[in-house]
Structures are given as structure tokens and as C-alpha cells.
Amino acid sequence: MERILISGPADPRLDDFRDLNHSDSRPDLPGGKGLVVAEGPLVVGRLLESRFPVRAIVGFKNKLDSFFASFQAENSGVDLSGIPIYEVTRETLATVAGFDMHRGLLATADRVVEDSVASVLEGARTVVVLEGVGDHENIGSMFRNAAGMGVDAILFGNGCADPLYRRVVRVSMGHVLRLPFAHLEGSYTTWQRSLEELSQAGFHLVSLTPDPAAVHLEDALKGRDKVALLVGAEGPGLTEHAMRATDVRARIPMAPGTDSLNLATSAAIAFYERDRSQRT
Amino acid sequence: MERILISGPADPRLDDFRDLNHSDSRPDLPGGKGLVVAEGPLVVGRLLESRFPVRAIVGFKNKLDSFFASFQAENSGVDLSGIPIYEVTRETLATVAGFDMHRGLLATADRVVEDSVASVLEGARTVVVLEGVGDHENIGSMFRNAAGMGVDAILFGNGCADPLYRRVVRVSMGHVLRLPFAHLEGSYTTWQRSLEELSQAGFHLVSLTPDPAAVHLEDALKGRDKVALLVGAEGPGLTEHAMRATDVRARIPMAPGTDSLNLATSAAIAFYERDRSQRT
Structure with a gap:
């Protein structure tokens, strides 16, 4: 598990988190990417444990530190390998998301085929x-x-x-x-x-x-x-x-x-x- | 019961409804008038039936029409005499209240001494x-x-x-x-x-x-x-x-x-x- 430091809001690796008020719209709607978006440590943790394949995690340095300190200890069964973890400043995330994300920790996942x-x-x-x-x-x-x-x-x-x-x-x-x-x-x-x-x-x-x-x-x-x-x-x-x-x-x-x-x-x-x- | 047509937002008779996001603050707080504010026909009706002395009612013409058509029929016991009823346009009320009051019907009352x-x-x-x-x-x-x-x-x-x-x-x-x-x-x-x-x-x-x-x-x-x-x-x-x-x-x-x-x-x-x- 490796953290990637992102230097500014233009970085395309943050595209999942761009204009967040629209990116969770259903994929069949205009501009809708249909991503599953989790906010805050409790919900990000539940996303990591879920059936939804996680695409990326983004957060402020201190939020990532405290999240992974407690998450890994409790959930050794979750495989985080291959999930990019982006470290950003509050300003960068606010610019990317389109509003101030004071919780400072987010993750995205793909939808999966719905159960019958x-x-x-x-x-x-x-x-x-x-x-x-x-x-x-x-x-x-x-x-x-x-x-x-x-x-x-x-x-x-x-x-x-x-x-x-x-x-x-x-x-x-x-x-x-x-x-x-x-x-x-x-x-x-x-x-x-x-x-x-x-x-x-x-x-x-x-x-x-x-x-x-x-x-x-x-x-x-x-x-x-x-x-x-x-x-x-x-x-x-x-x-x-x-x-x-x-x-x-x-x-x-x-x-x-x-x-x-x-x-x-x-x-x-x-x-x-x-x-x-x-x-x- | 008489309706008073108000021609614009500067009319001091609308002062109860001015800057509505602050006028309901407790009277002991800065700028707080401590008014009780009811919004929409259901709640305005309940305010009229309550122990709180109503100060004024304000609304758009059509909202006042439909409110009093149904309210008076059902509640003959409530005495509306002496309560000013102000008819305003949507634009006037929005300017006075500080935001668009799409419900178009409001009433204010004074607080009463609290029960023991x-x-x-x-x-x-x-x-x-x-x-x-x-x-x-x-x-x-x-x-x-x-x-x-x-x-x-x-x-x-x-x-x-x-x-x-x-x-x-x-x-x-x-x-x-x-x-x-x-x-x-x-x-x-x-x-x-x-x-x-x-x-x-x-x-x-x-x-x-x-x-x-x-x-x-x-x-x-x-x-x-x-x-x-x-x-x-x-x-x-x-x-x-x-x-x-x-x-x-x-x-x-x-x-x-x-x-x-x-x-x-x-x-x-x-x-x-x-x-x-x-x-x-």
C-alpha cells in the first residue's frame, strides 16, 4: 500500500472525485459516471469491506494517517493492494470536488451487477x-x-x-x-x-x-x-x-x-x- | 377580517417578517426578536388555534384565499379579529424575508410565559x-x-x-x-x-x-x-x-x-x- 502525493487539482488521477455533485448520478443520465462514493472513515471502511470494487481513495494527510492506523488493525482480511491512495490538500480536494469536503476522506467504487x-x-x-x-x-x-x-x-x-x-x-x-x-x-x-x-x-x-x-x-x-x-x-x-x-x-x-x-x-x-x- | 394590500418591501408593517433567518432567534440573543414563526397552511392553522397570541399573517393572494376558505369553515371557534392580514407579492416577500418563501403563507406570534x-x-x-x-x-x-x-x-x-x-x-x-x-x-x-x-x-x-x-x-x-x-x-x-x-x-x-x-x-x-x- 503506497500513497501517491498529488500536487494540484488538475491531476487526472483525481477525475473520479471531480465535480462530485454530479459524478454519482446514474450512468444512464447525462454526465453520470455511476460511481459509488463513500465519505468519511466509517463509510469508507464499509466500502472497503463491501462487494463493490474500490477504484481509489483520496484524503488529507492526517485523515489518511488516522484512517489506516485503525482500519488495518481491525480488518486484516481486506486486500488493499492495487487501490491507489491519493494524498491531497484541503484546497486541492475542494477545487476538485466543487465544494469543501471537510471530512477529508473519500473513496470511489464501481457498481456491480445487481443481485436478482x-x-x-x-x-x-x-x-x-x-x-x-x-x-x-x-x-x-x-x-x-x-x-x-x-x-x-x-x-x-x-x-x-x-x-x-x-x-x-x-x-x-x-x-x-x-x-x-x-x-x-x-x-x-x-x-x-x-x-x-x-x-x-x-x-x-x-x-x-x-x-x-x-x-x-x-x-x-x-x-x-x-x-x-x-x-x-x-x-x-x-x-x-x-x-x-x-x-x-x-x-x-x-x-x-x-x-x-x-x-x-x-x-x-x-x-x-x-x-x-x-x-x- | 380585513386584508391589507402591501405595495412593497419597505413597508414597516412587514417588519415581523424581515430577515427571517434571524428574527426567530431567542430574544436574549443579538438581533433576536423571539417571535414564533409559522410557515405554510397546516402550521399557520395550528398557530391560530394555539395559546400563542398571533401578531400578523402574510401571504400571496392565492395562498391567503385558499387558506381562509378552508380554515374558517373548519374552525369557527378561532377569533381572527384584530389580526392584520397582509397580502404581498412573491417578490415583496422574498425581499423582506431574505429568501424565496415558496409556501407563500406565514404568521408570527409572541412567545408566552412558559408553563411550569x-x-x-x-x-x-x-x-x-x-x-x-x-x-x-x-x-x-x-x-x-x-x-x-x-x-x-x-x-x-x-x-x-x-x-x-x-x-x-x-x-x-x-x-x-x-x-x-x-x-x-x-x-x-x-x-x-x-x-x-x-x-x-x-x-x-x-x-x-x-x-x-x-x-x-x-x-x-x-x-x-x-x-x-x-x-x-x-x-x-x-x-x-x-x-x-x-x-x-x-x-x-x-x-x-x-x-x-x-x-x-x-x-x-x-x-x-x-x-x-x-x-x-
Whole structure:
């Protein structure tokens, strides 16, 4: 492992980190390089341990020093050979990235071929299915909370934002790089048919909804072996099409006259209840 | 109820809304007017129904039209007489506020004398106590989630941010204007003594902590009549001083190798479990 000192922002070896607000866009979008970008020691560490092939690491001298001092000690299994490590000044990185990267440590990786739904479901007992969730912060929180409370995988129905977007990686604290995920095929009105694959795999399909006519979450989850929790977008929630394809509609009991909870918070409560129902 | 058409940003009647990023600062801070500021129809409506005396309402013509068309129909009990309603253009409001207020509807109110801890505890069965929570977004989410899941009041220990800051009002969806709150007296190392008042009022004091040695949340809450949930800052959590002053330390069960949940998410799960424990 060798560090390469970079003398200024024009060096082409920093191209992965150039104009960072755009370089994480999906490869099919204009200017999108489709790179996976990790920021800060915790998330860079998780990227190094992940299935994504790391392209480069860049950082300030002191940030690289402290990162590798603790990372190598704890993770002797990760092979860093062949990964270029670029040492830059704060000014250089700010010019390259397009804004001040105060964390001072970044890494990029290539995307990999996405897992199939079947492979993601194999061995899983709790999965989340998202529909129409376009907010990166909500998707990031979803991964963080899912990982924290023992959810095995996240499946994406129609209309969701890209889970490998830089902000999702950051908000998820890198868990999007660890927790399996896959996309269900189909359009706005047809993707719901692919839920059949989950039913056939033995999953009890539970729609999360604020509808007062729905059953309490705890009753919907009680005694179930495999569970798929469906969560819709903030505001509109799940489509009627999606809810019809599920076994039960469940709600978190709410005080009268209040608003429904934030999407990621509702889902976190469902993850908690699911975990709880398996313990008792 | 009469609308006053304002012709330009220099009009002194718009002074409440001037330089809005500063006017909500606490009155004891330089430049702080200490106003309560509500943004958007939902929160402006909640401000009008609240205990805070409304000073003025400002909005674009179409936003005022639609707001009053629906508000008056539903809330005949609110007296709007004497509250000036200023109609402005988008350009005028942007110049006055200092940024583009795309929601186009705002209201200001004066602060009121804060409730005493004793009055807030009266009749309450579930309260939250915050320590060192300086993040406005977390405090706002806390109020939204507390209101949604039947928490009766929020108490502030040492080191918390101002709950009437504009961003808190917005993130709470106006619930900070409805849910009772009060401040416990004392400094970093002494405020914990005021928890004694809660114990004397019959509250079972529960510290929320990621400590793996703590008991499961459900066991800490089971069969309790009155509960006070203590929540500390993101990162450091509760001080040892605070935890020592409580009856039990409780944790949300987490998957190994993951990070603790976000503060507001952890608290929301505790509110859910508290509500659940009272139903069974």
C-alpha cells in the first residue's frame, strides 16, 4: 500500500472525485459516471469491506494517517493492494470536488451487477418493499434502520430513487453497501405482479398505511414466519394496486388529530415490531 | 377580517417578517426578536388555534384565499379579529424575508410565559425528558412523533436548543405549538436533581441508551402507570449523571455490528412501545 502525493487539482488521477455533485448520478443520465462514493472513515471502511470494487481513495494527510492506523488493525482480511491512495490538500480536494469536503476522506467504487430478487430472498425472513420512494434521505434512513433491526433485504418497486446515490450512501452510514437489495420489475401499474414471487417464497405481505381501518401492526405481524413489509412514498403512500396485492393492511396506532409519521420513522417502528414479534 | 394590500418591501408593517433567518432567534440573543414563526397552511392553522397570541399573517393572494376558505369553515371557534392580514407579492416577500418563501403563507406570534414543570406534569402519564439535544430537526421530529403517539409533554433538561425556533416549528408540523413543554432547572451537572420532582409525581424514570447491558425497552415499560422517557443527544447520549437519577436503563434491541439509531427514531420507537404497553 503506497500513497501517491498529488500536487494540484488538475491531476487526472483525481477525475473520479471531480465535480462530485454530479459524478454519482446514474450512468444512464447525462454526465453520470455511476460511481459509488463513500465519505468519511466509517463509510469508507464499509466500502472497503463491501462487494463493490474500490477504484481509489483520496484524503488529507492526517485523515489518511488516522484512517489506516485503525482500519488495518481491525480488518486484516481486506486486500488493499492495487487501490491507489491519493494524498491531497484541503484546497486541492475542494477545487476538485466543487465544494469543501471537510471530512477529508473519500473513496470511489464501481457498481456491480445487481443481485436478482430470487438471490436476495434466499434465506431472508424479513424484507422491505418500497414503492415510489424518491427521497434519498428516506432511502438512506431505511437502510440504516433496516440493518440495525435485523431486516434481511430491501426490494425496490416502481418509482424509487437510486439507492447508490452519494447521499443515500452517507445517510445509510454505508449500510446500503452491505444490506442486500434488488429491483422488482414492472411499471407503475404492473410491478405489483412481481410481489407474487414473494408470496410463493412464503412471505406474508404486509402493507403499511395510516388508514384507520387497517389492523394494528402488532396483530398483522404476530406469529408470522416470513414477512415482507410494503412502504409507500411520503404523502401518497402505497398505491391501491400494491395494497391489493398484499395479505393485510397494517397501521401504527396514532393519537387522534395528528399527522402520519415520517416514512422512515414508520418503517423503523415496523422493523422494531417485527423483531419484537420474533422474540416473544 | 380585513386584508391589507402591501405595495412593497419597505413597508414597516412587514417588519415581523424581515430577515427571517434571524428574527426567530431567542430574544436574549443579538438581533433576536423571539417571535414564533409559522410557515405554510397546516402550521399557520395550528398557530391560530394555539395559546400563542398571533401578531400578523402574510401571504400571496392565492395562498391567503385558499387558506381562509378552508380554515374558517373548519374552525369557527378561532377569533381572527384584530389580526392584520397582509397580502404581498412573491417578490415583496422574498425581499423582506431574505429568501424565496415558496409556501407563500406565514404568521408570527409572541412567545408566552412558559408553563411550569408542575403544571405540565399534571394529568400527564407519559412524558419525554431531553438532555443536550441541540439539533433543531431532532427536537422538531420529537414533537411530531410525541404528538402522534400520545406522549403528553416534553421536558427539557440542560443543553437543549430552543423549541420555538422556526425550524423546530416547521419540522414538528406545528405540534410544538400544541404539546405542552417546560424546562427543568439547573446546569450540566445539577439539572438531574430536578428529576426528583417527576419521581415524586409517580413517574417511572427510564433512560434510553444503546448500552448492551441495559434491559429491553419492552421490559422496562411493561406494567408501568406513569413513565418519563429520558433521551440524550445524538452521539454522546445521556450523561451518566442523568442515567443514575433514573430507575432503569433501557435499550432497543439492535443487530450486531450496526450503529445506534438516530435520536428521534429511537424516541419514536420508545413512544410506540409505551403506547403498545398500555394497550395490552
